[in-house]
Amino acid sequence: MQRECIARRIEVEGIVQGVGFRPFVYQLANRHNLKGEVLNTSSGVSIHVEGIGKDIDSFCRELKKNGPPLAHITDVSDYPETMKNHNSFSIAESRPDASRSVLISPDVSICDDCLKELFDTKDRRFRYPFINCTNCGPRYTIIDDIPYDRPNTSMKHFRMCGKCQEEYDDPGNRRFHAQPNACHDCGPFLTLYDNNRKMIDVKNPVETTAGLLKQGYIVAIKGLGGFHLVADAENDKAVYTLRKRKLREEKPFAIMSFDIEKIKRFAVIEPEEEVLISSNRRPIVLLKKKEPNQLSGEVSPKNKYFGTMLPYTPLHYLLMQHDFTALVMTSGNRSEEPISIDNEDAFIRFSDIADFYLTHNRDIYLRSDDSIVKRTAGETRFIRRSRGYVPTPVFLNRTMQPVLACGAELKNTVCITRDNKAFLSQHIGDLENLSTLEFFELTIRHMKRILDVYPEIVACDLHPDYLSTKYALSHKKAKVVRVQHHHAHIAACMAENMIDGPVIGLSFDGTGYGEDGKIWGGEILVAEKSRYKRAAHISYIPMPGSAAAIKEPWRMAASYLYDAFGEEMWGLNLPFLKATGADKIRFIIDMISKKINSPETSSLGRLFDGISAIIGIRNLVCFEGQAAMELEMLSAENTAETYDYEWISDNNVFKILTAPIIKGIVADVHNGIHQSVIGGKFHGTVIRMFTELCEITRKDTDIERVALSGGVFQNSILLSGMIKSLEENRFKVYTHKLVPANDGGISLGQAIVAGSAD
Ligand code: ZN
Ligand code: ZN
Numbered sequence: 061m062q063r064e065c066i067a068r069r070i071e072v073e074g075i076v077q078g079v080g081f082r083p084f085v086y087q088l089a090n091r092h093n094l095k096g097e098v099l100n101t102s103s104g105v106s107i108h109v110e111g112i113g114k115d116i117d118s119f120c121r122e123l124k125k126n127g128p129p130l131a132h133i134t135d136v137s138d139y140p141e142t143m144k145n146h147n148s149f150s151i152a153e154s155r156p157d158a159s160r161s162v163l164i165s166p167d168v169s170i171c172d173d174c175l176k177e178l179f180d181t182k183d184r185r186f187r188y189p190f191i192n193c194t195n196c197g198p199r200y201t202i203i204d205d206i207p208y209d210r211p212n213t214s215m216k217h218f219r220m221c222g223k224c225q226e227e228y229d230d231p232g233n234r235r236f237h238a239q240p241n242a243c244h245d246c247g248p249f250l251t252l253y254d255n256n257r258k259m260i261d262v263k264n265p266v267e268t269t270a271g272l273l274k275q276g277y278i279v280a281i282k283g284l285g286g287f288h289l290v291a292d293a294e295n296d297k298a299v300y301t302l303r304k305r306k307l308r309e310e311k312p313f314a315i316m317s318f319d320i321e322k323i324k325r326f327a328v329i330e331p332e333e334e335v336l337i338s339s340n341r342r343p344i345v346l347l348k349k350k351e352p353n354q355l356s357g358e359v360s361p362k363n364k365y366f367g368t369m370l371p372y373t374p375l376h377y378l379l380m381q382h383d384f385t386a387l388v389m390t391s392g393n394r395s396e397e398p399i400s401i402d403n404e405d406a407f408i409r410f411s412d413i414a415d416f417y418l419t420h421n422r423d424i425y426l427r428s429d430d431s432i433v434k435r436t437a438g439e440t441r442f443i444r445r446s447r448g449y450v451p452t453p454v455f456l457n458r459t460m461q462p463v464l465a466c467g468a469e470l471k472n473t474v475c476i477t478r479d480n481k482a483f484l485s486q487h488i489g490d491l492e493n494l495s496t497l498e499f500f501e502l503t504i505r506h507m508k509r510i511l512d513v514y515p516e517i518v519a520c521d522l523h524p525d526y527l528s529t530k531y532a533l534s535h536k537k538a539k540v541v542r543v544q545h546h547h548a549h550i551a552a553c554m555a556e557n558m559i560d561g562p563v564i565g566l567s568f569d570g571t572g573y574g575e576d577g578k579i580w581g582g583e584i585l586v587a588e589k590s591r592y593k594r595a596a597h598i599s600y601i602p603m604p605g606s607a608a609a610i611k612e613p614w615r616m617a618a619s620y621l622y623d624a625f626g627e628e629m630w631g632l633n634l635p636f637l638k639a640t641g642a643d644k645i646r647f648i649i650d651m652i653s654k655k656i657n658s659p660e661t662s663s664l665g666r667l668f669d670g671i672s673a674i675i676g677i678r679n680l681v682c683f684e685g686q687a688a689m690e691l692e693m694l695s696a697e698n699t700a701e702t703y704d705y706e707w708i709s710d711n712n713v714f715k716i717l718t719a720p721i722i723k724g725i726v727a728d729v730h731n732g733i734h735q736s737v738i739g740g741k742f743h744g745t746v747i748r749m750f751t752e753l754c755e756i757t758r759k760d761t762d763i764e765r766v767a768l769s770g771g772v773f774q775n776s777i778l779l780s781g782m783i784k785s786l787e788e789n790r791f792k793v794y795t796h797k798l799v800p801a802n803d804g805g806i807s808l809g810q811a812i813v814a815g816s817a818d
């Protein structure tokens with residue numbers, strides 16, 4: 061009996077371009093005896109198949125199940141078609157069409173097949189630093205427009221040689237339509253320069269670079285998403301010099317190590333961390349230090365962790381095989397400016413930092429810093445979500461109208477929503493200078509173009525002075541929605557957990573502009589996506605000197621002490637008072653009394669800072685959150701004990717008094733109790749106190765769900781402790797696993813709130 065042939069059209073959406081999807085379809089169709097064609101469209105991949113119904117069905121099943129490694133299918137739909145009587149199955153030309161909603165793959169690390177070729181003396185790409193295939197290599201950082209085809213990438217400047225072209229055209233080849241495909245003969249190449257921009261003509265620039273690093277020089281190396289500044293992590297002098305030249309006095313440096321075995325020499329790595337660090341996204345993972353270890357103390361001073369990553373480009377592998385335990389690989393920027401991506405720019409900006417430059421001629425269109433993650437309470441937590449993850453969307457529980465959210469100020473990211481997806485940008489940085497603002501605007505333009513979305517709703521922070529707010533307000537035709545900072549934090553947590561609320565939101569933060577013009581940051585909000593009510597907060601305390609109080613925690617210490625003891629504070633026998641000096645502190649107290657430049661804050665981050673100063677850890681900071689971080693690093697993980705605590709009710713809002721806690725801590729300092737014990741007790745106090753407040757809020761509202769967000773939740777002792785305590789009290793706890801709890805995740809929350817506003 062002759063079975064009848066039919067035709068069907070199958071549309072696939074998701075990350076299906078630039079990931080070897082068409083050759084996969086080609087091979088699959090041939091295996092199932094189907095004829096027809098496959099092509100990229102601007103909404104994904106379109107497949108026309110002709111054959112027996114049963115074969116088409118099994119083809120569809122496998123298509124959904126066994127995609128190539130980088131593919132991520134979000135939707136498959138199929139339609140009846142008329143027969144066109146194809147003779148074979150083929151891959152057709154890309155078709156630009158009306159809806160341009162294709163998803164671009166993030167930049168991922170070199171795959172095992174390419175790695176094997178890289179070190180195979182007989183392979184024609186032996187030691188080629190730009191080796192890649194459809195399963196690996198650069199994507200987001202080299203793309204300028206969609207569809208993802210070579211003319212829309214920075215590879216358009218390189219014409220493939222005959223051999224590369226053959227691979228590119230062969231559907232059976234691993235490099236079929238691998239847009240960055242290249243080799244020694246036709247592709248990008250490395251060049252080594254000295255500090256006077258003089259080219260150093262050597263046969264093997266990587267080997268020479270390795271030699272220079274071993275001699276203690278600092279080399280600027282162009283990578284995937286930008287430049288790194290590189291130094292030998294075992295060489296004290298080199299790391300110290302880099303620190304001094306980069307004006308980054310104490311922030312930890314990231315390091316790279318060849319493999320897990322080498323990492324085990326200086327850090328403890330748990331099995332889940334091993335999986336995470338080896339994934340093709342290759343984030344920087346914070347790993348507990350082994351003490352003592354052979355790396356320079358300058359790499360990550362006063363910190364329990366090393367921010368560690370494995371090599372992710374072929375160039376990294378070629379470099380790391382020269383027997384380094386680890387190399388410092390810190391973002392190539394000057395303090396808080398965006399990372400450098402352009403050769404010319406690097407020569408200028410690093411002229412007094414780098415001794416040598418290892419660069420190449422493949423342009424980076426869009427910079428992307430290394431992502432930073434940490435395992436806490438059994439989950440991966442983002443500190444910075446960037447290379448390897450962007451532009452993979454966060455999937456939402458509903459379809460939304462398009463919104464552009466501009467983020468806050470520090471650790472800025474932006475977010476654009478389309479359908480049921482929220483696209484967060486890579487890390488943009490602190491929006492405090494012109495070059496970061498330019499990068500912010502460029503990223504927004506770029507994202508609108510590659511997502512083909514032009515939102516008419518623009519969301520931003522309530523803070524009138526943020527550059528992101530000013531940018532949003534410049535959209536005269538758009539509907540601008542201003543979102544309270546901590547509401548946005550909680551909404552981000554709800555969104556990534558696909559819940560609508562209401563929730564009890566704990567927003568533990570450093571700084572955020574409140575509805576009353578004060579600076580919030582130790583908040584319990586009863587929140588839905590479209591609205592919130594403040595249920596409790598830390599009572600207001602003056603911040604003498606405003607922004608100066610963030611850089612100088614001793615000012616906060618003085619403020620908390622004055623609040624707790626009044627004039628009696630002068631009689632306290634506190635090392636902090638002597639070390640800081642009565643005159644300086646008196647001056648600050650005067651500012652507070654006369655209400656001069658002393659805005660009020662309910663921030664938990666500031667309370668951590670102040671306590672850090674009172675117990676003698678740190679009076680001044682070099683970067684935001686440093687005092688609080690060092691308090692965490694020093695604190696015992698035993699949080700069973702607590703200080704006395706107290707709150708008052710004012711118009712149905714609970715106000716937590718800081719005085720009883722401060723008095724307890726001062727008494728412990730008097731009694732010579734160790735900093736680590738005091739730190740542990742303070743963490744315990746925050747955990748116990750907020751759990752009780754959640755219980756009271758649950759009684760009032762019947763809400764059992766608690767969402768945790770805000771930068772202070774980067775503190776692992778606090779996050780684990782809070783989760784445990786709430787769960788023991790039968791709360792359902794939601795935390796961040798997809799976007800950072802800090803302001804890097806806030807644009808997601810802004811978008812959700814603005815898109816839900818009436
Ligand atoms: Zn590969
Ligand atoms: Zn070639």
Ligand code: FE
Pocket residue numbers: 545549569570571572770771802803
């Ligand atoms: Fe915040």
